[in-house]
Amino acid sequence: MKTKQPDKSLSCASDSEVKAPLPAGAPAAAVAAETQVWTADVIVIGLGYVGLPLSMQFASVGLRVLGLDIDPEKVRLLTEGTSYIKHIESRAVSELRRIGRLAASTDFSRVREASAVVICVPTPLGKHRDPDISYVLKTAESVAAHLAPGTLVALESTTYPGTTEGELRRVLEEGSGMTAGKDFHLAYSPEREDPGNPASKVGSVPKLVGGYTPACLEKAMKLYSRALDHLVPVASCQVAEAAKLLENIFRSVNIALVNELKVVYAAMGIDIWEVIEAAKTKPFGFMPFYPGPGLGGHCIPIDPFYLTWKAREFAQDTRFIELAGEINSAMPRYVMSRAIDALNAHGKSVNGSRVLLIGLAYKPNVDDERESPSYALMQLFAEGGAAVEYFDPYVPVIGMTREHASWAGKESVEWNRKTIESFDLVLIATAHNAIRFGDLAAWAQCIVDTRNAMSGTDTADGQVWKA
8 A cells, every 4th residue: 555645746835825715605706706716626526425525635635625516505505614414514614615725616617627536426226226327427528528638537436347447438538529548537446435434534544546547547646645545556447446346245245144144043033133242252254244124325235236237248147246135125124024013012003003213314323314224114114004203313304305205304203202102113223322222211112123222221021122
């Protein structure tokens, strides 16, 4: 791994040489005038859970960073110095704005300002689990129209091997009239974000870097070495793309394994959580993974199927990946079956019951609800005739999404005895640290626990059902 070295191809002006962005509330004319004198060293496109932390990391080492996004609300908030991501503090954003290191815009013509453009846009799945790289390609079209000679374009979005050197390169070349590796540089460096993990810092996580040509790799290494501690150059963009998929497939398959064992051991009267605790005492040859109500987030439920789709082009089957997907996708229905058993044991049915889901976010201590299995659970209960509510301190209201439009506008319930006691069943889907599970033990009639969150808490016999 390489240690970061100075990069003289990217400017790093002192504060006195950079006009700091204007404070919130500045007149529109003044803001417009400001953008005429403030130019970017690096442009990051896509200001979500990947792009914003990366932008701030580049800015923190002295580079002038312009974040581009098609969402004007994100741009407005960042311009005001406000973070819209729970685990990123507004004061950090505000300080980078104050010293003139971070700006945001919806104007893609400003791509021409910088010597490096980093693309961090979503790569979801289509209805039939086929890759949707339309966000990458549409972004590339916008970049190509304003691409200056010598510019580095680096893709960070997870995708199948061949995307960077294939589809992305072609769109950039056709739109700019230039040739990758000759007139501009092209690279792939996959993101390794782990939202909500305090041990995961952009600057310290080893960074894979693959280039279209040796010169492209050198250019990308120079960029990332300015802001990141450890770089890992690899042989090609395809190797970097494949490595990123391997990382996520590894997690998907192992989570599927413990989810399947959870069901098997439950039938035998064995607690999977106790089994894992025992097994992880082995100091070699074992890594603990934990079961849950299904997979969520922007990576693990989605990325493995990018390889499944690409493998068909080479007449290859990805049986492990597809089986893992089937097992993990079946977990909400297994949890539902356990909830039915729990209600029946209390002389109740799903139809007509009041059900409270704890945790809408897909993982603890974040506000990210993308692909959260909580939505599948809420839908199953609603279809069964239950009145469904949720509590999540990180998601106070459900926003409008294409996948879960019917739940938009629904608000988290209040956390108090009267509210919790009014539900026939409480289901723990995500165990945020901020949730007082001792209160649940005192207030809830019946608890279905998918996260082992009630372990170590005194509860009544038959009150808690593991799922």
